[in-house]
Amino acid sequence: MRNPRASWRALLVQAVLVLALATLAYLAAANAAQKLARQGIVAGFGFLDRAAGFDIGQSLIPYAAATATYRDAFLVGLLNTLLVSGLAIVLSTVLGFAIGIARRSGNLLARAFAAAYVEGFRNLPLLLQLLVWYVAVRVALPPSSDPAQWGAGAYLSQRGLFLPRPEFSGFAALVPLAVVAGIGATGLLIRASRRAVALGQKPVPVLWPGALLVLGLPALTAAALALAGDPVPVAWPARGPYDIEGGLALRPEFAALLIGLSTYSAAFIAEIVRSGLDSVASGQREAAAALSLSRGQVLRLVVLPQAMRVIVPPLTSQYLNTTKNSSLAVLIGYPDLVHVFMGTVLNQTNQAVEVVALTMAVYLTLSLATALVMNRYNARAAGTRR
């Protein structure tokens, strides 16, 4: 039974809290509105349609300073953030699993090396690591006056790696669609394989047919388009008077950020993997060894599948951290979302409230989406616990 006096007090305290928060928000908004009006800034997202007029070093979509709007700049930044975080997530997962497993290997040197790696990378600020990688990458590359060249259309210099860029417009858009179709078909294969295992039949092979579908379908589509007399247009990089022009440019900033982020996150993933491996009861390992499975088989068939249940939740939050950490790009000048939008666009337009809100909304959306997926996974994992 609830105490009526207590519930009155609860209501009162909460009402006061709501009122206080609302007053605070109102005062802040009123002050901001007044100051913005004094600076002659029009509130709202109308500024996104204005011409940007600045260039961006690396862009996945065609972007020209002369015609682009702030909306284009936002998209370029967002795509660059997603590109570098996506690649860093893949690389750091591979490296992190290798090092995490090495920490529990039978080889003494491998264990010691993995421990040193984890302690070294975890205990240094990412910002410092990025500075070091940036200097190291630039020292290692050939000077821009004398770039290295492979074949007709790939150059490498201190200004970056230049590759031919296919233009997927018109009929050529079928190629990316084929990639999506390949991924979908692989998903169906995985389901069929799971069903076969559940029914006690031999699993359907997934790895090679899947790789063939994801890579082969778009290649086939591109070949078919070429045979039909409408090949995918390609923008080739070429040596200009000062620099290499055209094509797809991957800058040293990108390389430094990618290496730095991947190696840093890998240290954290290694710790997650290690705690996952430790969570599997040693009886499992011993029973599998008694059934004469080799060390690799024990790991692959018995320990890792059980460890994954412990590994996946912290792993996803580490992936989110990687995405958020990619915002350190601003330090070495890689044009990610924060650099392009919170840096250049904010300085040019002074639309502080809108720019900050939009940038934070992007990261919050990513976080919320991940949290939702994670909750569903946890519910499923809890349901299948044996």
Place this chain on the structure above:
Amino acid sequence: MRSETEGYVRKTLIPPAPPPRRLGGPLAWARTNLFANWADGVVTVAILAALAWLVPLALRFLVLDAVWTGTSGEACRPEVVGRPVGACWAFIGEKINYLAYGSYPAAERWRPNLFFALLAFGAAWMLWLGAPKRAWGAAYLFLVFPVLAYALLAGMPALGLAAVATGLWGGLLVTVVVSMVGIVASLPLGILLALGRRSDWPVVRYACIGFIEFWRGVPLITVLFMANVMLPLFLPGDVTVDRLVRPLVGIALFASAYMAEVVRGGLQAIPPGQMQAALALGLTKTQALRAVVLPQALKIVVPGIVNTLIGLFKDTTLVSIVGIADFIRVLEAARADPRWSAPAVPATAYAFAALFYFGVCFSMARYAGFIERRLAAGEAR
């Protein structure tokens, strides 16, 4: 009698197997630990080769070829010295005061020194588990010390301490100040938020969840940018915020959200019976929290708190991006000094920074591990 097993029961003895060749000695040890199979052998050889290349390289750079004395970059140029040059420690030696205090007036440097000493005293009081009156230590570190530190560093003309503008602070001093403010603000705020998140009152609960998840969902660098441009906007009239205070506010809010999640983990680990027993003894809910639940919860989250502090200490480097002269920023400024332009200077600067941050973070991590093992030993009894 025929049994069903007869078909596969062995009828003759297996000849005895020879004894294992070696079970002890260094060779057998190397076989099991380094060359258990061919893949292990390849890994071992690869790591040994990497060490054979890396260790002499690092040793030569850091010690053997290093330049220890000199007054300008000339001393660290290989063509001037006439031998290969490693780290230019002479550069660090000359800039050490700048790295420690930034542009803090030379005559007043005893004040940051006293600040560091007071901080070390408070930290030792809190971290040494056998210290007397640790509750007083907490009161000192969280209430007395911040006031003292402010008076000491910013100055207090009434006491005869000349005012020193925060724009002059720099280097290690700023890094420590930013971390300290983060810790001192985030621990109490984090505890309040964690309690609020478990409150029965929906408004309090959702306000706390919203606050925590917001700060945890965005990168720190966007928080710092926001504090830089939006804090002045939100405040009334002509109130200006010190350039150093803006990122401090951002860091404090950001860190308290992470601290709240650590403390919440501790609160969840305390069995509900503790609270129920305390209430049954006639304690009010506040008393039960303060005297029964929180002390137990905070004790088990000490390792988590220290790990959050390590993250916070590493994250303070981000204030250099919004123009605060922290350790990294003064280091970058120092290495751009034309008088000290030498090829080895950037690498020296980064090596020094790496040694500094690694020393601090690694020892904190060791401390957290020590506490964790102690707690585990207590649980096992």
